[in-house]
Amino acid sequence: MLRLQVAQLAHECVVFRIRDGGLIQYVIQVLVVTQCIAEFLDPRGGIFWHRPFHYNLYEEDRSAAITAGRKTIIIYNPSAGKMGPAGLRRLTRAAEILKGTGYDATLVPTTGPGTAGEIARRGIADGARLVLAAGGDGTINEVAEGVAFSDVPLGILPAGTANVLANEMGLGSRLERVASQLAQCVPTRISVGRLSCANGREGTRHFLLMAGIGLDAKIVYNISVPLKARVGKIAYWIAGFSLLGRRLDEFELEIDGRRIRCSFALISKVRNYGGDLEIARDTSLVDDRFAVVLFQGSSSVRYLKYLTRVAMRRLEGVSGVELLRATHVCVPAALDGRIYIQIDGEYAGRLPAKVELVPDALTLLIPPGYLRKHTR
Secondary structure (H helix, E strand, O other): HHHHOOOOHHHHHHHHHHOOOOOHHHHHHOOOOOOHHHHHOOOOOOOOOOOOOOOOOOOOOOOHHOOOOOEEEEEEOOOOOOOOHHHHHHHHHHHHHHHOOEEEEEEEEOOOOOOOHHHHHHHHHHHEEEEEEEOHHHHHHHHHHHHHHOOEEEEEEEEOOHHHHHHOOOOOOHHHHHHHHHHHHEEEEEEEEEEEEEOOOOOEEEEEEEEEEEEHHHHHHOOOHHHHHOOOOOOOOOOHOOOOOOOOOOOEEOOOOOEEEEEEEEEEOOOEOOOOOOOOOOOOOOOOOOEEEEEEEEEOOOOHHHHHEEEEEEEOOOOOEEEEHHHHHEOOOOOOOEEEEEEEOOOEEEEEEEEEEEEEEEEEEOOOOOOOHHHH
């Protein structure tokens, strides 16, 4: 429809100039209209209008934008928290729902840790115009690494342990329900975080949700994988309370010229933490700054107070907690211990590290209710 309207506009201008008899005016008008068309449509004829800030497609364009390239790949993690035999049946039903609404959907399993990004890149190279990630936040992170900096939208089908991203956007955890509502989501260009650190699987990694340094990353690093598979999120609580009474390692961050010492730093683009708590309440997926929450002190007992105030949603003003906003965070190597880092709930490496915001990096399918709430 949009292309037809532009074409009709060009035709009317040409006809008007021919009748008017002005050859020079006619040539100028054609050049102007041609330039408008070139700026409006991307080189491959798509309808996304790219600019270095967030954008949404107009309401009437939304469905066409998502289904314009109907070739869709669903990348799923067979080892995700909810992807047993029953989970695979639910995912298969979700794929059938998508096929029933016009998507040429194909299920593609990952073949091991770190393979989802390359699968996404190959799918896009082979003509996929929509990539869906089915799994937990770790799987979504890997798929996003392969989709980032392309024109192809990324959608999610929650099937993990915590499903922080799904909870953040209000999608829920039912695969079939999310699949049936996919066409209502809005392709929205967002920023992502970029982590550079020591001993990571890659020199640089990106994240959609958060980077955690210190206490929570140590929990992620030490968590029992078999226990996580059996009890899900409870495994994190067990690992966390096992540190009670122990001294916590501290480190320093550099933010806007300040050096601040703490034992846990959360650098986040989402309010939701672990699927149950809200820590970084002053941010959203469509924000172009991190919410940085710093917890100070080496006493693990002190975190009982912090946890209580987080649960009460009254973290502001608590002694030992600092709330900041930033686009860059630098963390030098710690002198008194090995400090770990996690991104999107998965171990990522250790200090030293740098975390920075990358604008206009990814097109994410976001429910319209979430956008209305966070883009006023």
